[in-house]
Amino acid sequence: MKNFFIKISLYTVFLLLITNCAISKKNDTISALKKDSYTEDKTIYTALKKSERKNFFKDSDPETRWVDSIYTKMTVQEKIGQLYMISAYSNKDSVHENKTKALIKEYNIGGVIFFQGGPGRQAKLTNQYQAEAKVPLFVAIDAEWGLSMRLDSTYFFPWNMTLGAIQDLSLIEKVGRQMGAESKRMGIHFNFSPVIDINTNPKNPIIGNRSFGEDKNNVANKAIALMKGVQGQGVFSTGKHFPGHGDTSTDSHHTLPLVNFSKERIDLVELHPYKRMFDEGLVSVMVGHLNIPSLEPKENHPSSASYNIVTNVLQKQLGFDGLIFTDGLGMKGASDFKGPGDLELAVLLAGNDILLFPIDVAAGFKKLERFYNEGILTEERLAHSVKKILHYKYKVGLNKYKPIVTENLSAELNPSENEALSYKLYENAITVLKNDKNILPIKDLSQKIAYVKLGEAVNSSFVATLKKYTEITEVSHTNIDSLNIELKKYKTVIVGLHKKNGVWEKQNVSETELFWLQEIAKNNKVILDVFAKPYSLLPVTNFDDIEGLVLSYQNSDISQIVSAEILFGAVEAKGKLPVSINNYFPVNYGLSTQKLNRLGFTTPENEDINPKILSKIDSVAKKAIDGKMTPGMQVLVARRGNVIFQQSYGHHTYDTIKKVTNSDLYDVASISKMISTLPNVMQLYDKKKVKLHTKLKRMLPFFSKTNKENIVFKDLLTHYAGLQAWIPFYKATLDSKNNPSEKYYRKVPNAQFSTKVADNLFIRNDYHDTIMKIIADSPLSLKKEYKYSDFTFIILKEYLERKTKQPLEVLSQKNFYSSLGMNNTLYNPLTKFDKNNIAPSEVDNYFRHQVIQGYVHDMAAAMEGGVAGHAGIFSNAMDVAKMMQLFLQKGNYGNKSYFSEQTFDIFNTSHYAAEGVQRGLGFDKRIGKDGSTCNCVSEFSFGHTGFTGDIAWVDPETEIVYVLLSNRTYPEVGPEGNKLSKERIREDIQKIIQEAIIK
Numbered sequence: 001m002k003n004f005f006i007k008i009s010l011y012t013v014f015l016l017l018i019t020n021c022a023i024s025k026k027n028d029t030i031s032a033l034k035k036d037s038y039t040e041d042k043t044i045y046t047a048l049k050k051s052e053r054k055n056f057f058k059d060s061d062p063e064t065r066w067v068d069s070i071y072t073k074m075t076v077q078e079k080i081g082q083l084y085m086i087s088a089y090s091n092k093d094s095v096h097e098n099k100t101k102a103l104i105k106e107y108n109i110g111g112v113i114f115f116q117g118g119p120g121r122q123a124k125l126t127n128q129y130q131a132e133a134k135v136p137l138f139v140a141i142d143a144e145w146g147l148s149m150r151l152d153s154t155y156f157f158p159w160n161m162t163l164g165a166i167q168d169l170s171l172i173e174k175v176g177r178q179m180g181a182e183s184k185r186m187g188i189h190f191n192f193s194p195v196i197d198i199n200t201n202p203k204n205p206i207i208g209n210r211s212f213g214e215d216k217n218n219v220a221n222k223a224i225a226l227m228k229g230v231q232g233q234g235v236f237s238t239g240k241h242f243p244g245h246g247d248t249s250t251d252s253h254h255t256l257p258l259v260n261f262s263k264e265r266i267d268l269v270e271l272h273p274y275k276r277m278f279d280e281g282l283v284s285v286m287v288g289h290l291n292i293p294s295l296e297p298k299e300n301h302p303s304s305a306s307y308n309i310v311t312n313v314l315q316k317q318l319g320f321d322g323l324i325f326t327d328g329l330g331m332k333g334a335s336d337f338k339g340p341g342d343l344e345l346a347v348l349l350a351g352n353d354i355l356l357f358p359i360d361v362a363a364g365f366k367k368l369e370r371f372y373n374e375g376i377l378t379e380e381r382l383a384h385s386v387k388k389i390l391h392y393k394y395k396v397g398l399n400k401y402k403p404i405v406t407e408n409l410s411a412e413l414n415p416s417e418n419e420a421l422s423y424k425l426y427e428n429a430i431t432v433l434k435n436d437k438n439i440l441p442i443k444d445l446s447q448k449i450a451y452v453k454l455g456e457a458v459n460s461s462f463v464a465t466l467k468k469y470t471e472i473t474e475v476s477h478t479n480i481d482s483l484n485i486e487l488k489k490y491k492t493v494i495v496g497l498h499k500k501n502g503v504w505e506k507q508n509v510s511e512t513e514l515f516w517l518q519e520i521a522k523n524n525k526v527i528l529d530v531f532a533k534p535y536s537l538l539p540v541t542n543f544d545d546i547e548g549l550v551l552s553y554q555n556s557d558i559s560q561i562v563s564a565e566i567l568f569g570a571v572e573a574k575g576k577l578p579v580s581i582n583n584y585f586p587v588n589y590g591l592s593t594q595k596l597n598r599l600g601f602t603t604p605e606n607e608d609i610n611p612k613i614l615s616k617i618d619s620v621a622k623k624a625i626d627g628k629m630t631p632g633m634q635v636l637v638a639r640r641g642n643v644i645f646q647q648s649y650g651h652h653t654y655d656t657i658k659k660v661t662n663s664d665l666y667d668v669a670s671i672s673k674m675i676s677t678l679p680n681v682m683q684l685y686d687k688k689k690v691k692l693h694t695k696l697k698r699m700l701p702f703f704s705k706t707n708k709e710n711i712v713f714k715d716l717l718t719h720y721a722g723l724q725a726w727i728p729f730y731k732a733t734l735d736s737k738n739n740p741s742e743k744y745y746r747k748v749p750n751a752q753f754s755t756k757v758a759d760n761l762f763i764r765n766d767y768h769d770t771i772m773k774i775i776a777d778s779p780l781s782l783k784k785e786y787k788y789s790d791f792t793f794i795i796l797k798e799y800l801e802r803k804t805k806q807p808l809e810v811l812s813q814k815n816f817y818s819s820l821g822m823n824n825t826l827y828n829p830l831t832k833f834d835k836n837n838i839a840p841s842e843v844d845n846y847f848r849h850q851v852i853q854g855y856v857h858d859m860a861a862a863m864e865g866g867v868a869g870h871a872g873i874f875s876n877a878m879d880v881a882k883m884m885q886l887f888l889q890k891g892n893y894g895n896k897s898y899f900s901e902q903t904f905d906i907f908n909t910s911h912y913a914a915e916g917v918q919r920g921l922g923f924d925k926r927i928g929k930d931g932s933t934c935n936c937v938s939e940f941s942f943g944h945t946g947f948t949g950d951i952a953w954v955d956p957e958t959e960i961v962y963v964l965l966s967n968r969t970y971p972e973v974g975p976e977g978n979k980l981s982k983e984r985i986r987e988d989i990q991k992i993i994q995e996a997i998i999k
Contacts, residue, residue, distance in 0.1 A: 063391060063394045063395070063399075064391075066390075066394050066399050067387055067390040067391050067394060068387075070135060070390055071383070071386060071387055071390060074386075076369065076372055076382075077107070077108060077365075077369065078108040078134065078135075079382050079383075079386045080107075080108075080365060080368050080369065080372070080382070081107045081108030081109050081110060081365070082108070082109075082110035082135065082385075082386045082389050082390070083110060083344075083348070083353070083354060083355050083368075083385060083386065083389070084107065084109045084110055084111070084354075084355050084358065084361060084365070085109075085110060085111035085112060085113050085138060085140060085325070085354050085355065085356050085357065086100065086103055086104075086109055086111075086112055086113070086357065086358070086361060087112070087113055087114075087115055087357045088100050088112040088113065088114050088115070088125065088129065089114070089115050089116055089117055090114065090116075090117025090118055090121035090122040090125050090151075091116050091117040091118065091121070092117075097125060097128075100112070100125075100129060101128065101129065101132050103361055104129055104132045104133055104137070105132045105133075107361060107362075107365050108133075108134055108135070109133070109137065109361075110135070110137065110138060110354070110389055111137050111138030111139065111140060111354065112126075112129055112137055112138075112139055112140070113139075113140040113141060113142070113192075113356060113357060114126075114139065114140070114141050114150060114151075114188075115141075115142075115150055116150055116151075117150070117151055117152075118151055118152045118153055119147065119151050119152075119153060119154055119186060119409055119410065119413055120153075120406065120409055120410065122151060122186065123186060123187065123404045123406050123409055124406065126139055126186070126187045126404055127187075127403045127404055127406075130187075130401065130403065131403075135390075135393070135398075136393065136398040136401040137398075138189050138190060138354075138389070138392075138393065138396075138398075139186075139187055139188045139189050139190070140188065140189065140190035140191070140192060140238075141183065141186075141188050141190070141191060141192065142191075142192045142193070143179060143182075143183060143188075143191045143192075143193060144159075144160065144192075144193045144194070144195055144210055145157045145158065145159050145160070145503070146178070146179050146182065147179075147182050147183070147186065147413065149503075153410060153413075153414075154182065154413055154414065155178075155182070155413070155414055155418040155419075156556070157175055157178070157179065157418070157421075157422065157425075158175075158422065158425050158426070158429065158553070158554060158556075158559075159209040159210065159503055159553075159554065160194065160195055160209065160210055160211055160212045160222070161199075161208070161209040161210070161211060161212065161213065161533060161534065161553065161578055161579070162209075162425070162426075162429050162553040162554055163175065163212060163222055163226070163425065163429065164211070164212035164213035164218055164219070164222055164578030164579075165213075165428075165429040165430075165431050165551075165553065165575035165576055165577065165578050165590070166222075166425060166428040166429050166574075166575065167428065167574060167575075167576060168428055169221060169222070169225040170225075171421070171424055171425055171428055172222050172225035172226050172229070173225040173226070173228050173229040173232075174229060174421055174424075175226060175229060175421065175425065176225065176226040176227060176228060176229020176230040176231075176232070176237075177229035177230070177232060177233060178229070178415075178417065178418055178421060179191060179193070179226075179229065179230055180229055180230035180231065180232060180233030180234070180235040181233050182413050183230070183233070183235045184233050184234055184235050185404075185409070185412055185413060186404065186409075186413070187403075187404040188235060189235060189236060189396045189398075190235070190236045190237075190238055190284065190325075191230055191235055191236070191237060191238065192238045192240060192286055192325070193226070193230070193237060193238065193240075194212075194222070194223045194226045194227060194237065194239065194240075195207065195210045195211055195212075195240055195241070196212075196219055196220070196223045196239045196240065196273040196274065196277065197210070197211050197219075197240070197241055197244055197245045197246035197270075198211065198213075198214060198215075198216050198219050198244060198246040198247070198269055198270060198272075198273070199211035199213060199214055199246040199247075199579065200214045200246055200247045200269070201246065201247045201248060201249060202535045202538060202579070203249050204245075204246065204247070204248055204249065205249070205250065205251045206245070206248075206251040206252070206253065207245055207246055207248075208503075208533065208535065209503045209533050210503060211246055212578060213578025213579050213587065214246075214578065214579045214580065214587050215578070215587050215588060216269050216272040216273060217272075218578060218587075218588070219272075219273050220272060220273035220276045220277065223239065223273050223277055224273075224276060224277055224280050227239070227277060227280065227281075227282055228280070231281065231283065234396065234397070235396075236283040236284055236323075236392070236396065237282060237283060237284070238283070238284040238285065238286050238323075238325060239273070239274060239277055239282050239284070239285050239286070240285070240286035240288065240327070241286055241287070241288030241290070241327055242274065242285050242286065242287045242288060242303070242309075242314060243259075243266060243270050243271055243274070243287075243288075243290070243292065243295070243303065243309060243313065243314075244259065244266065244269070244270025244271070244288075244290075245257065245259075245288045245290060246270065247259060247261070247270075248290070252288060252289040252290065252327065252331055252332070252333035252334075253328075253331045253332060253333070254331075254332050254333075255332055255333060255336075256289060256290070256291045256300060256302055256332070256333045256336065256337070257289075257290055257291065257333065258290075258291045258293075259290050259291065259292045260293065260294075261292075261294060262294050263294045263295060266292070266294065266295065271313075271318065274314075274318060274320075275318060278318060278319065278320050282320075282322065283322045283323060283392070284322050284323040284324065284325060284392075285314065285320060285322065285323075285324050285325070286324075286325045286326070286327055286356075287303060287304045287309070287310055287314070287324060287325070287326055287327060287347075287352060288303055288304065288327050288333075289302040289303065289304050289327055289331055289333030289334045289337075290302065290303040290304075290333070291303075292306075292309065295308060295309050295313060296308055296309055300337070301337070302333055302334055302337050304326045304327060304333075304334055304347050304350065304352065305334070305337060305338070305343070305346040305347050305350050306350055307349065307350045307351060309350070310324065310347075310350040310351035310352055311350065311351035314351070315351055323353050323354060323388060323389065323392055324351060324352045324353045324354070325352065325353070325354045325356050326347045326352045326354065326355060326356050327356065328356050328357040329343055329344070329347070329355060329356060329357055329358040329359065330357055330358065330359045334347075335359055339363075340358065340359055340360040340363040340364040340367065341363055341364040341365075341366065341367025341368060341370075341371075342367065343358070343364070344358060344364045344367070344368055345367065345368060345371050345376065345377060348368075348377065348381065348385070349377075349381070352385075353385040353388055353389060354385075354389065416603065416604075416605060416611045416612075417605055419558070419603050420602070420603040420604075420605035420606045422556075422558045423558055423561075423562060423601075423602045423603055423606055424606065426552075426553075426558050426559045426562040426563075427562050427565075427571050427574070428574045428575060429553060429574075429575045430550065430551065430552050430553065430559065430562060430563055430566055430573060430574075430575050431550070431551045431553075431573065431575035431576060431577055431590040431591075432548070432549070432550050432551075432566070432573040432575075432590060432591040432592075432593055433549040433550070433551055433577065433581075433585050433589065433590070433591065434543060434546060434547065434548055434549035434591075435547075435548055435549075435591050435593065436547040436548065437547065438594075439492070439525070439527060439547045439548040440527065440548045440550070440566070440567060440569075440573075440593050441566065441567060441568055441569030441593055441594060441595075441596055442469075442470075442492065442527075442567055442568055442569070443569070443596070443894065443895075444819075445469065445470040445568075445818065445819055445820065445821040445894070446818040446819055447491040447492060448471075448473070448489060448490045448491050448492075449470065449471070449472050449473070449490060449491065449492045449493075449494060450472070450473050450474075450475045450486075450487055450489075450490040450492070450493045450494070451463060451466060451472050451473065451474050451475065451493075451494045451495075451496065452474075452475055452476065452483070452487070452493060452494070452495045452496070452520060453474070453476065453495075453496050453498060454495060454496065454497045454498070454509075454513045454516060454517060455496070455497050455498035455499050455509075455513065455531070455532070455555075456498070456499070456500065457498040457499055457500045457501065457531070457555045458498065458555070459496050459498045459531075459555075459560065460560075461557040461558075461560035461561050462496055462498075462529070462531070462560035462561075462563065462564055463496075465560065465561045465564035465565070465601065466494065466564045466567070466568075467663075468564075468601075468821075468878055469564070469567075469568040469570075469598065469821045470568075470821035470823055471821075471823040472494070473490070475487060475490075475493075480515070480516050480519050480520075483516075483520070484519060484520065484523045484524070487520065487523070487524050488523075490524070491525065492524075492525050492526075492527065493520060493524040493525065493526050493527070494526075494527045494529065494567070495517065495520060495521075495526055495527070495528045495529070496529050496531065497509070497513070497517075497528065497529065497530045497531060497532060497536070498531045498532075498555050499531060499532035499533075499536060499555055500555065501531075501554050501555040501556055507532040507533050507535075507536045508536065508539075509532075509536050509537075509539055509540070514539055514540065517540070518542070518545070521545035521546050522545050525547050526545070526546050526547055526548070527546075527547065527548035527549075527550065527567065528546050528548065528549050528550070529550040529552055529563055529567070530549075530550065530551050530552060531552045531553075531554065531555035531559060531560065531563070532553075532554075532555065533553065534551060534553070534577060534578070534579050534581060535579070535581075537551070537581050537585075538581060538582060543584055550563060550566065550567070550573075551575070551577070561601055562601075565600045565601060566593065568596070568598055568821075569593070569594060569595060569596030569598055569894070569895075570595075570596065570598045570599060570600030570601070570641075570642075571595065571600055572592060572593050572594065572595040573590065573591060573592055573593040574590075574592065575590050576588045576589065576590040577589045577590055594895075596894045596895045597641060597885075597889055597892060597893060597894065597895060598641075598821075598882075598885075598893065598894045599638060599641060599642065599643055599881060599882060599885050600641060600642045600643070601642060601643045602642040602643075602644060603644060604639075604644045604645065604996065606642070606644075607639040607640050607642055607644050608639075608997065608998040609637075609639060609644055609993075609996045609997060609998065610996045610997075610998055611996075613992060613995055613996035614637070614644075614645055614992065614993065614996040616992045617635055617645070617647070617989050617992055617993075618647070618649075620985060620988050620989050620992065621633060621635065621647075621649040621650070621985075621989075622649070623983075623985070624966075624980060624983070624985045625649060625650040627979065627983070628654065628979075629949075629968055629979040629980040629983060629985060630650070630949050630966040630967060630968035630970075630980055630985075631650050631651050631652060631653050631654050631839075631967060631970055632648070632649055632650025632651050632652060632659075632660035632839065632966065632967070633648070633649050633650060633660065633949070633964060633965060633966035634646075634647075634648050634649075634660060634662060634664070634666065634876060634877040634963070634964070634965045634966075635647050635648075635649070635877065635963070635964050635989060636877035636878060636880075636881050636961070636962070636963040636964075637960065637961070637962055637963075637993055638881055638885065638960070638961040639958070639959055639960050639961075640959045641885065641959075643878070643881065646662055646877065646878065647662075648660040648661055648662050648664070652664070652839045652840060652967070653840060653970060653971070654970075654971075658836060660839065661837075662876065662877070662878065663824065663837065663876060663878075664837050664838065664839055664876060665824060665829050665833060665837060665838045665839065665874045665875060665876055666838075666839050666841075666874065666875065666876065666948065666950065666965040666966065666967060667839075667841045667856060667857050667871075667873075667874055667946075667948050667967070668873050668874065668875050668880065668946050668948070668950050668952075668965060669857065669858065669871050669946030669947040669948040669950060670790075670870060670871060670944060670945065670946045670947060670950075671873065671875075671880065671944050671945070671946040671950050671951075671952050672793075672861075672868070672869075672870065672871045672872050672873035672946075673792075673793045673869065673870055673871075673922065673944060674883075674922060674923065674943070674944040674952065675825070675873060675875070675880060675883040675884075675952070676808065676812045676869075676872075676873050677793045677796050677797055677800065677808065677869040677870070677922075678793075678907075678922040678923075679812075679815070679816055679883070679886075679898065679899075680800050680808070680811050680812060680815060680816075681717075681796055681799075681800065681922070682891075682898075682899045682903055682904070682907055682922075683815060683898065683899050684800070684803065684804075685899075685903055685906075685907075686891075686899040686900055686903040689803065690713055691713065692712065692713055692714040692906070692911075693712045693713065693714065694712065694713045695709065695710050695711065695712055695713075696708050696709060696710070696711040696712070696713075696716065696795070697709035697710070699713065699799045699803075700795065700798060700799050700802065702772065702776065702798075703776055703795075706776045706777070707779070707780050708721070708723075708776065708780065711723075714911055714921065716792050716795065716796070717792065717796075717907075717919075717920075717921035717922045718786075718910075718911055718912055718917055718919045718920070718921060719786055719787060719788045719789055719792060719917075719919055720784065720785070720786055720912055720915075720917055720919075721780070721789075721792070722780035722781035722783075722784060722785070722787065723778070723780065723781075723787065723789035723791040723792060724778050724779065724787075724789060724791065725787060725788060725789050725790070726789070726790050726791075726860075727774060727775075727778065727860075728859065729770075729771055729774065729859065729860050729863055730847050730859040730860070730862075730863060733745070733763070733767070733863070734847070738846060738847075739849065740757075740761060740847070740848070744763055744764050744767060745757070745761055745762060745763055745764075746761075746762045747760045747761065747762070748760075748762070749762045750762075752764060752765060752766075753765065755767070755768075755863075755864070755865040756828075756865055756866065757848060757855070757862045757863060757865070757866075758844075758848040758850055758852065758855045758862065759850055759855075761848055763863055763865075767863060768864060771794070771860065771863065771864070772794075772798060775791050775794060775795065778791070786912070786915075786916070786917045786919070790858075790860065790870040790871075792869075792870070793868075793869035793870035794860070794868060794869050794870055795869070796869050797867075797868060797869025797870075798869070800869075807867065808827075808867055808869065809826070809827045809828075809867050812825075813826070815898070816883070816886075816898065817879075819894070819896060820882050820883065820886065820893055820894070821882065821894075822875070822879040822882055822883065823879075824875055824876050824878070824879045825873060825874070825875040825876075825879040825880075825883075826873070826874060826875075827856075827866050827867040827872045827873060827874070828854075828855075828865075828866040828867070828872075829854055829874040830854040830855075833854075835853055835854050838853055838854045838874065839853075839967045839970070840852060840853035840967065840970050841853070841857040841948055841967050841969050841970055842857055842969050842970055842971065842972060843970070843971040843972060845972075847859055847862075848862070854874075856868070856871055856872045856874075857871070857947070857948055857969060858870070858871035858872070858947070871947075875965075876965065877963040877964070877965050880952050880963045880965070881952075881961050881963050883952075884943070884952050884953075884954050884961045884963065885961055886898060887904065887908075887942070887954055888954045888956060888959065888961060890904040890905070891903065891904045906921065907920055907921040907922060907923060908920045908921075908923055908925075908940075908942050909921070910925055918931065920942055923942040923943065923944065924942065924943055924944050924945065925939075925941070925942050927939065927941060932944075932945045932951065932953070932986075932987075933953060933987060933990055934984075934987040934988070934990040934991035934994065935987075936990070936991050936994045937953070937955045937957075937958075937990065937994065938955050938956070938957035938958070940955070940956045940957055941953060941954060941955040941956070941957070942954055943962075945986070947969070948965075948966065948967055948968060948969050949964075949965075949966035949967065949968030949969065949978075949980045949981075949986075950963075950964060950965045950966060951963070951964050951986045951990075952964075953990065958994070958997055960993060960994075960997075962989075962990055962993055964986050964989060966980065968980040
């Protein structure tokens with residue numbers, strides 16, 4: 001066994017010799033050894049660890065030779081300079097920059113810690129400061145939640161407290177990996193992270209959200225995972241604030257906090273994550289400024305200046321021989337102890353290696369020189385730290401220093417992977433604490449739901465996402481009694497508590513907010529969603545009246561989106577509480593919730609779609625708008641049940657007054673067939689009310705003794721019945737001047753003329769019968785062939801309404817739209833929506849002689865009062881996508897079955913494929929050269945297009961839903977015809993989507 005481990009140690013040394021990132025390699029070796037032998041013999045494992053650390057300093061090592069070659073040439077002043085890490089800012093003026101350069105050059109400073117600024121400016125300054133250094137500088141930063149903690153224009157990862165709720169450690173490691181990558185790109189060698197303080201004191205003024213929580217094992221697990229990610233990128237992690245700043249009620253920036261616990265308690269709790277992290281290869285530790293009487297008996301003696309704490313406990317007892325940083329020496333917890341120079345000497349003699357951010361470099365440096373000359377600071381002590389510093393400079397590659405490349409810096413610091421990861425993080429962090437009677441997820445989308453906002457911060461992403469699931473009414477009032485009266489109209493009330501999203505924000509809930517919350521909860525069925533730290537719930541003394549309680553941790557856009565998804569079941573709750581909330585909710589508590597198969601929201605990467613390729617949709621949309629093929633459009637792409645792309649382009653009209661938004665409504669034209677008439681017909685088929693070979697005369701006796709009586713249901717839906725494509729019914733109702741004839745129309749409605757066609761235009765109520773008679777009397781094709789016809793769905797509407805004795809608009813609303821949350825989908829949208837939120841479809845100068853906005857474009861549908869089987873639906877891309885997802889899931893959505901899988905498969909089959917007919921029952925399946933698609937989707941795909949410039953298409957093979965809505969008919973279809981179709985805009989966008997799929 002002993003020989004085996006000697007061989008392993010030699011192998012480890014070999015790895016260290018061939019890499020500039022020795023720690024990462026060492027960790028891999030240790031992990032492997034631990035897996036094989038740690039549980040069997042911990043003593044041997046510990047000995048091996050010590051042996052490995054000694055091998056870092058082997059004389060024959062190129063690293064050691066480099067260190068010795070540098071050290072032997074150093075003057076005493078240069079050696080002392082290596083101990084200093086001074087502050088630097090990239091948001092200050094040239095005076096600060098010149099002063100920093102002068103310090104680096106004059107005192108041979110060993111490192112800089114950057115604070116506030118911007119990435120481009122910091123990169124340039126780093127290069128300038130490195131150019132002034134005789135020995136390349138260590139560059140460090142406090143980036144606990146990424147560079148955004150200090151730098152603008154960089155990505156804001158969730159706080160540790162949020163990460164503490166996540167159970168999947170691989171996600172935490174990914175965060176570390178991204179943070180490490182961005183630090184490396186910025187030429188940073190140390191990230192002073194993770195915070196491994198165990199926050200057992202809810203009143204801690206400085207740690208709080210910076211901690212992973214109050215459970216020592218959870219803190220250790222998360223810290224190790226984050227560290228592995230960071231160090232795996234060749235950047236060193238620094239655990240802080242040793243031996244533990246979590247259970248304090250004061251801030252060491254302003255005073256010396258008291259940690260009044262026994263040695264045993266500190267060893268059992270505060271030191272636990274350090275022990276485990278040392279086993280996993282933590283490179284460096286930051287020692288806090290704390291008053292710990294049980295470890296340092298001298299009164300008001302900071303831990304950073306305690307030999308017993310830094311040397312005896314950290315280095316000897318715990319066996320740590322990595323780099324040791326002081327916390328900032330300008331903090332009151334240290335600077336009130338001793339002045340410049342004396343303080344530096346005290347912390348060095350205590351056992352620290354690097355003097356972080358001292359108040360007065362010149363004064364301190366001068367004193368350290370004197371102490372060296374007097375023998376107080378010995379050469380041996382100096383060599384110990386300076387050589388260790390040089391060793392780690394070698395390990396991080398500073399023996400072959402290269403300046404930072406500033407080209408493409410911003411883009412490389414903000415990869416799209418960051419946002420993709422954040423979605424995953426919040427999906428795993430957000431925690432459900434109460435779920436009385438399974439109020440979550442909200443299943444019944446037909447109920448009336450109100451939203452009430454509490455808190456001072458923004459809530460727009462939360463509300464917008466809630467409204468994508470169902471109709472949500474925002475209710476507010478200055479008086480709580482009046483508010484509760486208004487809320488009586490609603491079955492469920494969602495209360496969003498939104499606090500400012502800053503780690504330093506207190507996020508306290510005011511007395512007024514508490515009172516309002518209690519009063520709302522007493523009188524209503526309430527779901528409370530808290531976008532703030534867990535401790536914000538501490539003042540709530542009674543949760544009994546709150547049926548649903550969700551903790552979303554942070555008030556970011558992504559947390560708001562994901563939290564709304566959890567409320568409606570697109571995502572299941574997985575998070576566990578990282579701290580306890582009084583006696584109500586213990587640490588590690590969290591309820592799981594049911595996942596419903598409703599559309600959710602995420603980034604393209606999370607569904608294996610390349611966002612760069614997908615972004616090419618922008619240029620195709622621009623081409624269409626610039627080419628006056630359409631004034632504007634909405635495009636939505638979903639994959640595997642998640643919307644990954646939703647953009648609106650252009651304006652309602654070419655005058656560019658009203659921009660298109662995602663919530664605007666479009667006339668979807670023939671897509672109405674697929675998302676209104678067809679699903680209702682499928683339900684009847686599912687209930688065996690009609691069969692494939694049921695004849696039309698049986699469905700509608702009206703057609704008996706006509707040339708259409710023997711048309712079967714299957715032929716009708718496949719457009720294989722020989723029906724005429726279309727008849728311009730409106731022409732027969734115009735006078736000699738092509739105006740609506742008074743025989744058929746009135747400007748003011750009455751009992752006989754109440755069917756509204758457009759503004760101030762009402763048709764005779766009985767003209768519907770005329771249309772049906774014209775269809776019944778129309779000729780059929782002489783031979784059986786495919787011919788697309790609107791008559792199919794006009795006839796099917798008649799059948800549905802007679803069979804169910806309900807109007808089609810009522811059927812669609814009751815059977816589908818209400819429960820699907822398609823609250824923006826309807827006939828005659830002006831009954832509910834403002835005209836400004838509806839894109840106009842035409843300037844009609846041949847029939848209605850007005851701008852057609854909020855009225856159906858199709859003339860026959862208009863003559864039917866806006867409700868027809870073949871046209872009339874207004875919707876937006878989000879709502880259409882819900883119905884398409886229902887089809888993709890073969891009749892199931894929100895865990896509700898609308899029709900059977902077998903029924904869907906029958907309707908999605910090309911029954912006359914042998915005859916060359918690429919149509920299902922109601923679905924278009926034409927994917928060939930002359931079809932409706934890019935000819936790059938699978939044979940199983942299906943969908944429909946619309947005359948106004950729309951397409952809704954699903955490919956089950958790739959699980960993609962694609963919706964494009966436009967008003968290409970506005971202001972008119974010119975002599976060049978359908979330019980949008982001729983230029984194959986819809987198909988080109990579909991091709992981009994297919995190309996973006998990561999194979």
